[in-house]
Amino acid sequence: xxxxxxxxxxxxxxxxxxxxxxxxxxxxxxxxxxxxxxxxxxxxxxxxxxxxxxxxxxxxxxxxxxxxxxxxxxxxxxxxxxxxxxxxxxxxxxxxxxxxxxxxxxxxxxxxxxxxxxxxxxxxxxxxxxxxxxxxxxxxxxxxxxxxxxxxxxxxxxxxxxxxxxxxxxxxxxxxxxxxxxxxxxxxxxxxxxxxxxxxxxxxxxxxxxx
Amino acid sequence: xxxxxxxxxxxxxxxxxxxxxxxxxxxxxxxxxxxxxxxxxxxxxxxxxxxxxxxxxxxxxxxxxxxxxxxxxxxxxxxxxxxxxxxxxxxxxxxxxxxxxxxxxxxxxxxxxxxxxxxxxxxxxxxxxxxxxxxxxxxxxxxxxxxxxxxxxxxxxxxxxxxxxxxxxxxxxxxxxxxxxxxxxxxxxxxxxxxxxxxxxxxxxxxxxxxxxxxxxxxxxxxxxxxxxxxxxxxxxxxxxxxxxxxxxxxxxxxxxxxxxxxxxxxxxxxxxxxxxxxxxxxxxxxxxxxxxxxxxxxxxxxxxxxxxxxxxxxxxxxxxxxxxxxxxxxxxxxxxxxxxxxxxxxxxxxxxxxxxxxxxxxxxxxxxxxxxxxxxxx
Numbered sequence: 001x002x003x004x005x006x007x008x009x010x011x012x013x014x015x016x017x018x019x020x021x022x023x024x025x026x027x028x029x030x031x032x033x034x035x036x037x038x039x040x041x042x043x044x045x046x047x048x049x050x051x052x053x054x055x056x057x058x059x060x061x062x063x064x065x066x067x068x069x070x071x072x073x074x075x076x077x078x079x080x081x082x083x084x085x086x087x088x089x090x091x092x093x094x095x096x097x098x099x100x101x102x103x104x105x106x107x108x109x110x111x112x113x114x115x116x117x118x119x120x121x122x123x124x125x126x127x128x129x130x131x132x133x134x135x136x137x138x139x140x141x142x143x144x145x146x147x148x149x150x151x152x153x154x155x156x157x158x159x160x161x162x163x164x165x166x167x168x169x170x171x172x173x174x175x176x177x178x179x180x181x182x183x184x185x186x187x188x189x190x191x192x193x194x195x196x197x198x199x200x201x202x203x204x205x206x207x208x209x210x211x
Numbered sequence: 212x213x214x215x216x217x218x219x220x221x222x223x224x225x226x227x228x229x230x231x232x233x234x235x236x237x238x239x240x241x242x243x244x245x246x247x248x249x250x251x252x253x254x255x256x257x258x259x260x261x262x263x264x265x266x267x268x269x270x271x272x273x274x275x276x277x278x279x280x281x282x283x284x285x286x287x288x289x290x291x292x293x294x295x296x297x298x299x300x301x302x303x304x305x306x307x308x309x310x311x312x313x314x315x316x317x318x319x320x321x322x323x324x325x326x327x328x329x330x331x332x333x334x335x336x337x338x339x340x341x342x343x344x345x346x347x348x349x350x351x352x353x354x355x356x357x358x359x360x361x362x363x364x365x366x367x368x369x370x371x372x373x374x375x376x377x378x379x380x381x382x383x384x385x386x387x388x389x390x391x392x393x394x395x396x397x398x399x400x401x402x403x404x405x406x407x408x409x410x411x412x413x414x415x416x417x418x419x420x421x422x423x424x425x426x427x428x429x430x431x432x433x434x435x436x437x438x439x440x441x442x443x444x445x446x447x448x449x450x451x452x453x454x455x456x457x458x459x460x461x462x463x464x465x466x467x468x469x470x471x472x473x474x475x476x477x478x479x480x481x482x483x484x485x486x487x488x489x490x491x492x493x494x495x496x497x498x499x500x501x502x503x504x505x506x507x508x509x510x511x512x513x514x515x516x517x518x519x520x521x522x523x524x525x526x527x528x529x530x531x532x533x534x535x536x537x538x539x540x541x542x543x544x545x546x547x548x549x550x551x552x553x554x555x556x557x558x559x560x561x562x563x564x565x566x567x568x569x570x571x572x573x574x575x576x577x578x579x580x581x582x583x584x585x586x587x588x589x590x
Binding site: 033034037038041044046047048051052132135136138139141142143145146149150 | 569575579
């Protein structure tokens, strides 16, 4: 028999060391998988956000073209110009935030709401696209937050597990919707007062739901 | 789209989450989507054709009530098979913080996953303690939806993340043309109450305390009280002179809820707290019955700050009596409330709500492949 055999305490130590190494390796692999998966989620959220930004810029461009709104057309054009690079994976950096903020500001201009009255469908398309941008931005920032949280763990920092990709940044723009909606549609609120006082009118409305 | 819905709670036991999943599934199917639901169920015959059995859930006492959990290897195998057999574009798990099918599906799948949070729980120590263990599953959710502002706040506070607010839907059509119950055709000075009659926070006692004063002002006023609980005990507590005015009909089947609303001139929601949403208010509005509700945050929000329904101070019988008397005497005011209620409720009609949810599905599936099984190593 070549070499000496291990004593029982030595065996115990070896087994324990192997077990610890295996456990650490498994744990690190698991963390690495989570980081990968979060990376995929951030990329998907990035793609989703860019798609919504493009949809908003296109809707704004269509409204601007139909109503001759020059500043809005320019802002939409400006935003669209940068979207091809974003679709290729460029970062949503401060430059992009500024451009999209310009478009938000242009959309909030009073003349847009006024001119939009003449093209309610186009205006509605712009408003719902803007709402979707806000939604997509929230999904994006949630994904970024989850990834940053895991990347910030000491173990991940020390082992440099996450360092293969840049730490993604939050995307912060002012995407609040312009206040256009009325509290109550006019056909509900502006019921002519005399009709209310006629007993028949009141009864008819009441019975609609009871019949 | 091919959509998989994972429901955490036993299908054939009544509950808000189950109703939500059922209504969402049926609305999506009607809109032309391919939908499959996986859910625990006690009696498999109760399952509709679009649902798959995940097994029987175990009752576990939790937080003062009985919760049912389902996390075993058998259900895991069923969820895996379900995921493999359906090539879902999106997986939508419900209540992924509960130890049941929603969480299980979330653990076993990878890809575009959406989660809806139903529970509002302001101080859940369990949820806070479990956050670390849940995080690996919850971070798979590409979008998080909360059904109420309170549920959203729960997520923000306990799980450190945000959620999109998409409220519960109402099947408006199911409430619009109901006949009044026998003896209420047509309703005359009738106020209805719907909910557990022996659960203090549902507030029946507030309404009963308002009754003597209300009866003084409106001599022929009647109370129609529907909901499960000990009818005899409630009747025994009533002043004998008031008993003839109070009609305790006990539990009414779901399909007759609309008829209860149709039997009343006013629906009263005297709840004293912990209501996170107020779906019953919306159902009353869908039925065209004016609402008188206590001034809780959730109710105030649904009623548009009192424009689509009247509000009274929480737990204030005197205010309630005065408000009800005034409303019963004013046909025009009731008609106006009914009209505004109908406008409010169209925003909560299931097709509208489902469209917002599909919007989220579309957003998380941009450029993404179908839902897949997670590799065994990470489960």
